[in-house]
Amino acid sequence: MLDFFSQYWWTIAIVINYILVIIAVTTILFKSINPTKTLTYIIVLLVFPFFGLIVYYFFGQEYRKNKIFNRKDVLNNKLIKSINKDLKIDPETLSSYEANIEEDQIRLIHLLQRNDKSPLTKYNNVEIIINGENKFQSLFKDIESAQQHIHIEYYILKDDRIGTQFLELLCKKAKEGVKVRLSFDDVGSKISSKMKRKLIEANIEFYAFMPVLFPRFTGKMNYRNHRKIVIIDGEIGYVGGINVSDTYVNYPESKSYWRDTHLKIIGEAVFTLQTQFLTNWNFVSETTLELNRSFFPQNKVKDVQPVQIAASGPDTDWANIMEAIFFAIVTAEHYVYITTPYFIPNDQIITAMQVASKSGVDVRLLIPDQSDSWTAKHATNSYLEQLLKANIKVYRYEKGFIHAKTMVVDDVFTTIGTCNMDYRSFNINFEINALIYSKDKAKEAKAIFMQDLEDAIVVDYQAWEERSNFERIQEAYCRLWAPLL
Incomplete structure (x- = not known):
């Protein structure tokens, strides 16, 4: 034998x-x-x-179907239900908003409310922050002023130069009596044992999201927490594309330029960010955190700036962010301007962009000229011909690496968050975006996009058609792997 x-x-x-x-x-x-x-x-x-x-x-394992992410306890909590009920606005009154929300935007609001219990919040102040150095300056100042709690959730958290400043500031606040809760993705993050001891000594609670045995060799493992959230005293929230790492900060001595976008929100939308954090916290800590009204203090903002928080992941029944992006594109009347570091879309998004452009909408896409991933770069390139044929303008950002994840439509709608235009963000990872229904913010986001185009080159269709066969082979190979990237 x-x-x-x-x-x-x-x-x-x-x-x-x-x-x-x-x-x-x-x-x-x-x-x-x-x-x-x-x-x-x-x-x-x-x-x-x-x-x-x-x-x-x-x-390839579909954990959503297997009910591994059973994380609905927070959403079913009486306090959360009460808060969401208080925030929810009668649909019949939406059209009378001072912000003058358009009919298509009202339909988008209804879509998300039905899909993921994502209430529209009316009273907010929203600040668009450009680049890591500006984000951390603002964030550190707000952390210094924290009185009750600081809740943090990051995909990448490293104890390098900026990360050490961040973590040591948290230790300082924890020793002052502020409750600090910290969650970080085990694949994306890297924190030394020495720093972890400091966190423990400062009485900071921290957990790794879905720990893996060999993080260095599992950079593309499924179901990672790609969100970047900070909530301070339930009043101030941060969300966007900027992680905690020196990579995201343009120091004077930095050899390369990193272009990114983040949001600071004060107001009712922070309650939804808080809810999403608490949902994740119960999952990573394997405990049920007792909720109280201090997590959701009385809102002091009186300015009208409607914001909706859309979250998606294996624990949601629908691909909420992808559906919101799709709907915003197909209902656009004048323009759609998209910035993304990774463009590996599904068929729905490609079709939406093509149809919008062919119907007369000015559709533009801004992507990096040089990607941080060889496979992602060529996979992205494999989709460009489809866009160019539909008269979609494609730009390559040359000043550095553009990591912003933004879309602005018709001077009325803007989305900024953690979601890339790729399969992984749409269907696999945990993501979170802010949807802003404000003409002022849309015009600001549009101006930022136009400014970024000054550091970009437009892709010429004729020149693109003449690229080498070797390039086409690389694209075809990477396109094959696109659903897995």
């Missing part, structure tokens, strides 16, 4: 591999997921023995 196995071990291994492949393919087909993603997994499983099974094991 041993001789038989030693002589035919490879054949036996291949047979076992394809038995498992047949089981996996059958499982995939019964899930009724996106056909492109289905085909990608099937090709990988059939063409790459053993490796395909590993890829499917790490990236």
Whole structure:
């Protein structure tokens, strides 16, 4: 028997591999997921023995269907329900807002309210922050003034130069009696044991989101918490694209330029950010935090600036952010300006952009000229011809790496947050965006976009058509992996 196995071990291994492949393919087909993603997994499983099974094991498991993320306790809490009820505005009164919300924007509001219990908040002050150095200056000042609690949730948190400043400031506030709760993604973050001891000594509660055994080798593991949230005393909130790392700060001695966008919100929308943080906190801490009104203090803002917080992830029933982006594009009448570091969209977004452009809407896309990922760069390039054919203007940012995730539509609607225009953000990772229904903020976001275009070059369709066959091969290869990136 041993001789038989030693002589035919490879054949036996291949047979076992394809038995498992047949089981996996059958499982995939019964899930009724996106056909492109289905085909990608099937090709990988059939063409790459053993490796395909590993890829499917790490990236293909649909935890949403398996109910692993059972995180609805916070949303069902009586206090949260009461607050959301207080915030919810009668749909019949939306059209009479001082902010003059357009009819299509009202439909978008209703879409999100039905999908994810995301109430429209009326009284807010919103500040668009450009780049990490400005964000941290503002954030540190607000943390210094914290009196009761600081809640933090980041995808990337490192104890480098800016990270050490950030964490030491939190320790200082914790020693002053402010309650600090910190959650960070285990794959994206890197905190030394020495710093963790400091956090423990300062009585800071912290948890890694879904810990993995080898973080360095699992940079694309599924179901990561890609959100960047800070809530201070339930009154001030930060959300956007900027993580806690020196990469995001343009120091005078920095060799490269990092262009990013973040939001500071004061007002009722912070309550929704708080709810999302508390939902995640119960999950990572495996405890049920007792909620009280101090997490949701009386709002002092009187200015009308309607904001809705859209969250999506494996714990939501719908792809809320993707649906909001899709709807905003297809209902645009004048222009759609999109900035994203990674453009690996699904068919719905591509079609929406093409239809909008062909119907006369000015559709523009700003992406990095040089990506931080070879695969993502060529996967993005594989979609550009479809856009250019539809007369969509594509720009490449040359000043540095642009990491902002923004979209502004028709001088009335803006979204800024953590969601990239890619499969991973739409369907796999935990993301959060602020949807702002304000003409003033839309005009400000539009001006920022136009300013960024001054540091970008437009992609010429004729020149793009003449790119080398080698480039096309790389694009085709990376396009195959697009649903898994």
